[in-house]
Amino acid sequence: MSGPFADLGRILMVGCGNMGGAMLRRWLDQGLDPAQVTVISPSGRAVPGGVAVINAYDPAAVGTVSTLLLAMKPQQLSAVHAAGLASVRAELLVSILAGVDSATLSSLWPGATVIRAMPNLPVAIGKGVVALHSPAEIDDRARRVAAWMQPLGLVEWIESEGLFDLVTALAGSGPSFTYRFIEALAAAGTALGLPSDQSARLATATVEGAGLLAAEAAETPAVLADQVASPGGSTRAGLNVLDNDAALVSLLTRTLQASENRNREMAAAARA
Ligand SMILES: NC(=O)C1=CN([C@@H]2O[C@H](COP(=O)(O)OP(=O)(O)OC[C@H]3O[C@@H](n4cnc5c(N)ncnc54)[C@H](OP(=O)(O)O)[C@@H]3O)[C@@H](O)[C@H]2O)C=CC1
Numbered sequence: 067m068s069g070p071f072a073d074l075g076r077i078l079m080v081g082c083g084n085m086g087g088a089m090l091r092r093w094l095d096q097g098l099d100p101a102q103v104t105v106i107s108p109s110g111r112a113v114p115g116g117v118a119v120i121n122a123y124d125p126a127a128v129g130t131v132s133t134l135l136l137a138m139k140p141q142q143l144s145a146v147h148a149a150g151l152a153s154v155r156a157e158l159l160v161s162i163l164a165g166v167d168s169a170t171l172s173s174l175w176p177g178a179t180v181i182r183a184m185p186n187l188p189v190a191i192g193k194g195v196v197a198l199h200s201p202a203e204i205d206d207r208a209r210r211v212a213a214w215m216q217p218l219g220l221v222e223w224i225e226s227e228g229l230f231d232l233v234t235a236l237a238g239s240g241p242s243f244t245y246r247f248i249e250a251l252a253a254a255g256t257a258l259g260l261p262s263d264q265s266a267r268l269a270t271a272t273v274e275g276a277g278l279l280a281a282e283a284a285e286t287p288a289v290l291a292d293q294v295a296s297p298g299g300s301t302r303a304g305l306n307v308l309d310n311d312a313a314l315v316s317l318l319t320r321t322l323q324a325s326e327n328r329n330r331e332m333a334a335a336a337r338a
């Protein structure tokens with residue numbers, strides 16, 4: 067096999083819910099061999115594309131694991147470790163757990179190369195973000211992880227682990243905040259008289275188009291905003307509301323701060 071999935075060997079994926087499932091589906095769409103992956107899911111719920119699923123760790127069923135991918139909730143880490151996973155000697159340990167720091171992961175799986183990955187939900191269509199952090203020098207194993215994540219969207223290394231909780235808030239949680247914005251735009255349209263289904267369609271398509279243009283254009287979002295807002299026109303009247311006392315920036319700063327704080331709390335709980 068070649069491409070981004072070469073050299074990952076057998077992958078054991080712990081949890082395959084909203085986020086893990088989106089990643090796995092995209093990888094399978096992009097050529098990952100389902101025979102390479104085993105998923106642990108306590109409910110035994112079906113997982114995408116013919117991938118083997120077991121409801122508890124069973125060394126005989128799993129065999130030798132090269133890559134261990136943690137994709138359950140941070141609060142499940144100690145239970146997962148205690149339920150046999152401590153004995154897995156994978157060369158690569160990749161964790162998408164919010165908060166949980168690399169020192170905690172290294173102490174639980176000594177000897178593994180630990181990489182933290184923070185994906186977001188649009189990885190489902192290859193338009194996600196995957197932030198990566200390696201506590202050690204970025205070596206060939208770490209580069210292998212970056213190549214593995216490439217089909218999911220934008221891959222960015224975050225050098226300082228101290229910034230990872232903030233990156234998690236901005237990019238990991240960011241789609242949720244953006245969906246709220248779409249809902250709020252639609253709700254405002256409805257409150258002012260539009261039929262709700264039409265307002266929802268208009269809001270979703272407007273955010274889709276604006277996002278795609280922002281990603282492709284040479285201009286910054288600030289310049290694009292000005293291209294919409296004619297001097298003395300109606301957009302400027304609306305922007306004045308968002309910009310007054312930096313209302314939107316202030317709201318989003320508090321939003322990211324709350325999420326970052328919660329990531330720190332989850333990291334502390336995982337260390338305890
Ligand atoms: N949702 C998102 O957008 C993002 C999530 N993350 C991170 O991804 C991780 C998963 O989140 P998300 O997918 O939303 O959560 P979900 O609740 O959707 O999925 C959790 C998964 O963990 C499994 N699980 C539960 N208990 C255990 C256990 N004891 N052993 C093995 N597997 C277990 C569940 O299996 P079953 O269904 O069988 O119970 C399920 O497959 C979290 O750590 C989160 O921080 C990171 C970035 C974005």
Ligand SMILES: O=C(O)[C@@H]1CCC=N1
Pocket residue numbers: 164234238239
């Ligand atoms: O809500 C959570 O805890 C995770 C972190 C990023 C997205 N979901």
